[in-house]
Amino acid sequence: MLTRLFSEVLPDVQKLSGWVENSEGENSKTNEEDLGPLEDDDLDEGDAREGSSRDQSEMAGDDDDDVDDDNEGGDTPKKRGPKKRKMTPARIERSKVRRQKANARERTRMHDLNSALDNLRKVVPCYSKTQKLSKIETLRLAKNYIWALGEILRNGKRPDVVSYVQTLCKGLSQPTTNLVAGCLQLNSRNFLTEQCPDGALFHVPNSSFSVHPYSYQCPRLSSPQCQPGSSRHMRTHNYGYGDAVYPGAISPEYNSPDYEGHLSSPVCVNGNFSVSQQECGSPDTDRNYHYAMHYSGLSASRATAVHGLAFGPCGSAHSENVPPPFHDVHLLHHDRTPVYDELNALFHK
DNA sequence: TAGGCCATCTGGTCCT
């Protein structure tokens, strides 16, 4: 069944794979390999390159209106290489049209690529409508996620949760690591099945890991001061946590036109949760709360005391690695599919 | 203001 998950995403992943490899320098071609020296034909006379811009009128492959101007200038020695071509108004016009068409294609291509990236964002851990992962982070996270799922298949058993998150967060930036850890809601000491009793998708008793399979509005998160639009509501922000979604859990309201992400499915894991709630209260703590949301900037001692675990880029403890606040963190976003049921079953073996 | 991220333009290269 996991293969179905792969197949759903695979086309996009394949589309993006070359890109991420290039981004990570694993498959990049050097300019020296690709770009030969400019030939005479590449530059028209008087066509000084400024930055990357060239005269649009001079494009390779325009042969129609060739004019032999080799002997222009009389005694000057003949230049080697292809003959130069005089730009007639007709050629200039055709070049412009060709360039415009090429630009349009390039835009379309990039839009397709971005669409594929958006699709990918929706299936990797931690989807947020309001705060998208960057392209590079999305690709890295997707790679880690695929690897993690592959490990599950290979081992055929529930993974150790900490190493699972470490795998997911490998190579990710600190903010993204915080986001992922926050979405997965790790807590080493306890978990709140009693607070959020509607069946955990991931429930690892020994490591207190609990994620809910359906959207759930935790009552405490419904308090006005913690709602969108209130002064305490986290604004859209880089490295904020928006309405992040953990894709292993499925929201029935996904695809609903009413879905705005803000009101659904916060994660209810008590350690982080209680901190958020406490800091929601007073104006004095508001600043800290805001800071904590963006940078998880609680003190290291408090963070570790409250959360038990802190996740660095590769799982190392770090003072900034406190999971994010949760009143607009969302677990559930995807249509429920047998894939997730199977994952659920797998994690409950 | 610096830095990160992004969209777009552009020209070179490769492929069909």
Next chain:
DNA sequence: AGGACCAGATGGCCTA
């Protein structure tokens, strides 16, 4: 020949 792909350059936007 034309389209796809790629990477460099550039400028805008946003946030710390």
